[in-house]
Amino acid sequence: xxxxxxxxxxxxxxxxxxxxxxxxxxxxxxxxxxxxxxxxxxxxxxxxxxxxxxxxxxxxxxxxxxxxxxxxxxxxxxxxxxxxxxxxxxxxxxxxxxxxxxxxxxxxxxxxxxxxxxxxxxxxxxxxxxxxxxxxxxxxxxxxxxxxxxxxxxxxxxxxxxxxxxxxxxxxxxxxxxxxxxxxxxxxxxxxxxxxxxxxxxxxxxxxxxxxxxxxxxxx
Numbered sequence: 001x002x003x004x005x006x007x008x009x010x011x012x013x014x015x016x017x018x019x020x021x022x023x024x025x026x027x028x029x030x031x032x033x034x035x036x037x038x039x040x041x042x043x044x045x046x047x048x049x050x051x052x053x054x055x056x057x058x059x060x061x062x063x064x065x066x067x068x069x070x071x072x073x074x075x076x077x078x079x080x081x082x083x084x085x086x087x088x089x090x091x092x093x094x095x096x097x098x099x100x101x102x103x104x105x106x107x108x109x110x111x112x113x114x115x116x117x118x119x120x121x122x123x124x125x126x127x128x129x130x131x132x133x134x135x136x137x138x139x140x141x142x143x144x145x146x147x148x149x150x151x152x153x154x155x156x157x158x159x160x161x162x163x164x165x166x167x168x169x170x171x172x173x174x175x176x177x178x179x180x181x182x183x184x185x186x187x188x189x190x191x192x193x194x195x196x197x198x199x200x201x202x203x204x205x206x207x208x209x210x211x212x213x214x215x216x217x218x219x220x
Contacts, residue, residue, distance in 0.1 A: 001096040001097065001098040001116060001117065001118060001119075002096070003096055003116070005096075006057060006061055006094070006096050007057050007058070007060065007061025007062050008061075009099075010054060010057060010058050010061075010062060012099065013054065013098070013099040014051075014054045015028050015029070016099035016100045016119075017050050017054065017099065017100060017101045017102070018033075018037055018047075019100075020100055020101070020102035020120070020122075021036070021037060021040035021041075021044065021047055021102065022036040022037055022040060023036070044103070044104055044105060045087060045105070045106050046087060046089055046103035046104060046105055046106045046109070047103070048083065048087065049083045049087055049089040049091060049103060049106070049109075050101055050102075050103060052076070052079045052080060052083050053091045053093060053095075053097075053101075055076060055079070056076045056079075056080060056092075056093030057093050059072045059073055059076050059093075060073075060093055060094070076093070080092075080093075087106040087107070088106060088107045088108055088109070089103065089106055089107075089109045089110075090109070090110045090111070091109070091111045092111075092113035094113045094114075095111050095112070095113050095114070095115055095117070096115070096116045096117060097111075097115075097117045097121060098117065098118050098119040098120075098121075098141070099119050099120075100119045100120035100121065101121050101123075102120075102121070102122045102123070103123045104122070104123070104124050104125065105124070105125045106125065107125050107126065108125060108126040108127075108128075108148075109123060109125065109126065109127050109128075110127075110128045110129070110130060111127075111128075111129045112129055112130050112131045112136050112137075114131060114136040115129050115131075115136050115137050115138075115139070116136070116137075116138045116139070117129075117137075117138075117139040117143075118139060118140045118141035118142075118143070118159070119141040119142065120141055120142045120143075121139065121143055121145075122143070122144040122145065123145050124145060124146050124147040124148075124149075124165075125147055125148070126147055126148035126149075127145045127146075127147075127148070127149055127150070127151075128149075128150045128151070128152070129145075129150075129151045130150070130151075130152050130153075131152075131153065132152055132153035132154075133153075134153040134154040135153060135154030136153075136154065137151045137152070137153070137154070137155050137156075137157065137169075138154075138155070138156045138157070139151065139157040140156075140157055140158045140159035140160075140161065140175070141159045141160070142159055142160045142161075143157055143159070143160075143161045143162075143163070144161070144162045144163065145163045146162070146163055146164045146165035146166070146167065147165040147166070148165055148166045149163045149164065149165060149166060149167045149168070149169070150167070150168045150169065151163070151169040152168065152169065152170055153170055155169055155170060155171060155172055155173070156172045156173070157169065157172070157173045158172075158173055158174050158175035158176070158177065159175045159176070160175055160176045160190055160192055161173050161175070161176070161177050161178075161179070162177075162178045162179070162190065163179055163180075163184065164178070164179060164180030164181070164184070164187075165180075166182070167179055167180045167181060167182065167184040168181075168182045168183050168184060169183070169184045170183050170184070171183065171184070173186070174186070175192075176189045176190045176191070176192055177189055177190070178190060
């Protein structure tokens with residue numbers, strides 16, 4: 001996500017976030033959607049942190065009426081501090097995270113306010129995306145970060161990447177890679193989503209011609 005795009009299309013972005021919990025096959029904001037969303041909020045309390053994060057972006061980047069903005073700003077800081085202390089999830093509203101954010105469970109999750117992250121980020125408990133003296137991370141689309149993993153400093157994580165549990169990423173990660181270890185190293189490469197969804201080319205199977213009918217043996 002570009003920095004200047006923060007706060008744009010927030011309703012579509014928020015809907016995409018919620019669909020990561022309910023599944024994209026359910027019609028957004030239908031009765032079934034809301035029912036599954038309520039169940040997901042019970043199973044994954046970190047969903048509330050996603051709601052507060054997007055609400056904070058709406059207040060900062062979209063709310064234009066001064067008095068209403070001040071009231072909503074105060075309400076946001078109360079919610080933000082509740083999420084940070086009770087759920088132990090710290091995601092400042094200035095962080096650039098594109099649509100499709102999903103956080104499973106809670107506890108020990110910190111994302112730097114200057115991190116730049118693409119679509120469909122999936123975070124597990126204990127994840128830290130932090131800055132060092134080299135800068136802050138840049139993370140692409142469709143990235144899954146495992147339990148307790150760390151992404152530190154000015155590194156570029158490509159698209160369609162899986163970062164294993166307890167991995168420490170301090171170097172760039174190419175597209176479609178699966179990395180693990182301390183420091184993280186590439187274990188293998190995944191199939192890109194566009195190739196995985198493309199059905200294999202149909203092959204025409206030549207059928208053998210039917211055998212000719214056998215003539216009955218001559219009469220004795």
